Amino acid sequence: MPSAPLQPSESYQYLNGFNCYHESEAMPDTLPLGRNSPQRPAHGLYTEKLSGTSFTAPRSENQQTWLYRILPSVKHESFEPYLPSEDVHHIENCHMLYRPNQLRWGPTAIGESDWLHSLVPVAGAGDPKLKSGLYIYMYSASKSMPETDAFYSADGDFLIVPQEGALDLTTELGNLLVRPGEIVVVPRGIRFRVAALDELIRGYALELFQGHFQLPELGPIGSNGLANARDFQAPVARFDEDHDGSTTYQVFAKFAGELYFAEQDHTPFDVVAWHGNYYPYKYDLSRFCTINTVSYDHIDPSIFTVLTAPSDHPGTAIADFVVFPPRWAVAENTFRPPWFHRNCMSEFMGLIRGRYDARKGGANGFMPGCASLHNVMAPHGPDVETEQAASWTLDQPEKVGEGGLAFMFESCLMLGSTYNADIGRLRKEYVKESWGGFPVRFKRPRQMQTHPREA
Numbered sequence: 001m002p003s004a005p006l007q008p009s010e011s012y013q014y015l016n017g018f019n020c021y022h023e024s025e026a027m028p029d030t031l032p033l034g035r036n037s038p039q040r041p042a043h044g045l046y047t048e049k050l051s052g053t054s055f056t057a058p059r060s061e062n063q064q065t066w067l068y069r070i071l072p073s074v075k076h077e078s079f080e081p082y083l084p085s086e087d088v089h090h091i092e093n094c095h096m097l098y099r100p101n102q103l104r105w106g107p108t109a110i111g112e113s114d115w116l117h118s119l120v121p122v123a124g125a126g127d128p129k130l131k132s133g134l135y136i137y138m139y140s141a142s143k144s145m146p147e148t149d150a151f152y153s154a155d156g157d158f159l160i161v162p163q164e165g166a167l168d169l170t171t172e173l174g175n176l177l178v179r180p181g182e183i184v185v186v187p188r189g190i191r192f193r194v195a196a197l198d199e200l201i202r203g204y205a206l207e208l209f210q211g212h213f214q215l216p217e218l219g220p221i222g223s224n225g226l227a228n229a230r231d232f233q234a235p236v237a238r239f240d241e242d243h244d245g246s247t248t249y250q251v252f253a254k255f256a257g258e259l260y261f262a263e264q265d266h267t268p269f270d271v272v273a274w275h276g277n278y279y280p281y282k283y284d285l286s287r288f289c290t291i292n293t294v295s296y297d298h299i300d301p302s303i304f305t306v307l308t309a310p311s312d313h314p315g316t317a318i319a320d321f322v323v324f325p326p327r328w329a330v331a332e333n334t335f336r337p338p339w340f341h342r343n344c345m346s347e348f349m350g351l352i353r354g355r356y357d358a359r360k361g362g363a364n365g366f367m368p369g370c371a372s373l374h375n376v377m378a379p380h381g382p383d384v385e386t387e388q389a390a391s392w393t394l395d396q397p398e399k400v401g402e403g404g405l406a407f408m409f410e411s412c413l414m415l416g417s418t419y420n421a422d423i424g425r426l427r428k429e430y431v432k433e434s435w436g437g438f439p440v441r442f443k444r445p446r447q448m449q450t451h452p453r454e455a
């Protein structure tokens with residue numbers, strides 16, 4: 001069942017709809033009428049345009065937002081390289097190993113840092129300088145980012161999947177509360193700060209270097225189903241007022257894979273009103289309207305796609321975000337769990353809560369906070385226990401994945417993975433423990449026990 005809608009509080013109010021043209025003002029009479037850039041904007045504000053696509057992108061893809069703010073964001077000191085002293089799991093440590101093996105990692109250890117400083121690059125492909133590819137991170141932190149810090153990525157859009165602990169995102173366009181079971185997308189360039197609303201925050205993030213996420217086509221499903229557009233929520237405008245010059249703020253920028261910071265003497269969260277279709281948004285995964293077979297066979301997991309970031313080739317995604325929600329399984333005379341599989345795409349999986357129906361739990365199993373990578377053509381599928389159970393289970397309706405929520409980032413790219421992610425977390429016995437125990441069950445029919453060629 002979808003969780004009850006949040007009680008809107010002053011700081012969490014939302015505008016509903018995916019890729020809509022929204023407008024929002026935290027003070028009345030701020031947005032200009034009939035033009036975007038008046039000679040003297042209301043209340044002494046400055047006008048700033050934020051482009052999320054090239055000016056000339058087709059209308060169907062064009063994304064931009066007009067901001068009306070207390071100071072233009074260009075008022076800052078110069079950006080300097082950010083070199084934290086001891087942080088080995090730094091966001092920049094992206095040296096990739098390319099491995100054909102199936103990989104599983106345990107949950108990230110609880111760090112003492114904040115969201116930004118705890119981001120560990122785990123897997124990825126491509127190059128932000130060429131605006132191609134993606135990186136996948138895991139984070140685990142116990143502190144809020146300082147109130148004087150903000151972060152933006154010039155490299156791409158951040159899709160964040162909390163696994164443990166709620167996040168309070170302050171963004172230039174307003175606030176978002178994001179709890180485990182919900183996701184948030186913060187597009188390229190938008191400044192944000194992550195506050196931890198619980199003692200531990202842990203989760204996953206995907207940084208998309210090219211294009212933006214969109215809803216998948218529904219084809220013959222029709223005009224509703226999967227993630228419905230109206231369930232995506234954008235923040236309403238809210239602003240801080242701290243411009244007397246007495247406080248130093250730090251804006252962290254991820255640019256060409258490196259982290260920089262710049263100081264400024266005023267808050268970056270000073271947008272009083274905005275209008276446009278380039279904004280951060282959240283989505284509650286329990287609102288996903290799951291579609292599946294009602295007759296036979298396990299349907300391709302693309303049926304569970306929440307958001308997709310297409311490549312230039314139709315139907316082939318740079319990144320699909322796919323969930324495996326609790327659902328009824330009713331297929332008859334069907335092996336119901338995911339089949340054994342070799343894929344030309346890469347599959348990165350994570351577990352938000354509960355169990356995933358194709359992998360057993362247990363100390364070394366696929367537990368919440370774990371991750372796995374089944375790279376291009378790496379064989380994978382149900383583990384021995386799952387396969388045995390599913391081969392003999394009664395052919396009757398069954399609720400699968402109850403209490404569980406697994407997800408997958410699927411990419412057409414071959415993904416590297418980092419040595420940093422391995423430290424203390426790589427499950428070396430993963431392949432043997434999961435799939436090493438399959439017995440040979442093959443038996444020739446009695447009349448064919450001698451092969452003709454052997455006779």
Ligand SMILES: O=C(O)Cc1cc(O)ccc1O
Binds near residue numbers: 300358
């Ligand atoms: O379990 C996996 O690894 C992912 C997966 C899901 C599915 O529904 C079908 C095939 C598949 O590989």
Ligand SMILES: [Fe+2]
Binds near residue numbers: 341343347
């Ligand atoms: Fe697969």
